[in-house]
Amino acid sequence: MKRFVWFLVIMIAVFSLWSCSKKGKKEKFLNGAGASFPYPLYATWANEYYKLTGVKINYQSIGSGGGIQQIIKRTVDFGASDRPLPPQEVEKYKLLQFPTVIGAIVPVVNIPELKGKHLVLDGETLCEIYLGKIKKWNDPKIAKLNPGIKLPDKKITPVYRADGSGTTAIFTHYLSQACAEWKKEIGYGTAVHWKVGIGAKGNEGVSNYVKQTPYSIGYVEYAYAFQNHLNFVTMKNKAGKVVYPSEDSIKAAARTGNLDPSKHFYVWLTDAPGKNAWPIVGATYILLARERKQVDKEVVKFFDWAYSHGDKIAEKLTYVPLPKEVKQKIRAYWKKYGIY
16 A cells, blocks of 8 residues: 555656646747748648647748838848848848848739630730730730730729738839839839739738639739639740740749848849749848847857748748758858858
8 A cells, every 4th residue: 555655656747747847938930921822831841840849930921121120120030022132231220131032923813714724925015014004915016915815895904912012022123123114113122102003911812812803803812823723824934935934944043143141141032044044033031130149149040941841831932942052151251240
């Protein structure tokens, strides 16, 4: 009987110690916010990383403008933006900036008469649609680019991002390069003054609106077009060749950019000169608060893991991983600032 009592006492003590240690063990959380462009990828990476490490990464898809503002205010552990900040802004706000992957922005349409065929557009026609100058799908300028397709006499409904968006920054940066009138009247940025159209929040919102609205056109990150089975547009690029959005055409554009660590990797990849280049391409970036070295180290561990183990996930979701040499530059950049 005494042995049994002592056994119970020991078991209770062991259980109490185990419970206390479990309660005392703090789960790690990292909070990020920003671009919706990489959201499908970051969510998938975060899920895999949590399984391996127990570190939870909470990423809110609120748009690049929101991500930039939140890291400037230091209300998140990392911000995310598809609009690269110029070096002077990175220095002004005492930030660090590095890219994670490269992706494509694609115009998407809902034209029932296409029946799976892909419409061809170029920078000028896309510009004039969003300026309100081309109002119908059977406009002669669109018809000239699509001689084999009978286009409907239907009014075009342009859809744009209503929130501050890096996707918008990349899209409007391209239009500013491809169309002098757009550059003069609208310009580029995470938010611009749209002349026509309907606003929707996030890549998710634009995808859903186009999917539900016949004769609409929008622009989204390619992963959203792919996942939502949207009919994407093929584009006549700067070299005059009609190209599809693909890993090869995105890489062809990416090769033209110089991701320089001395400039905090600031670069635009739109309207690239290569004959096989998709014209609306951009890198997506992470922003860190320079003084928060301990937090930054935890964020860097996650993205370092992603650089080493996340490329297949990125490719499956239609993003293009960074070249090995760029990843090496980023790790050297981290070391320079004492966070790796």
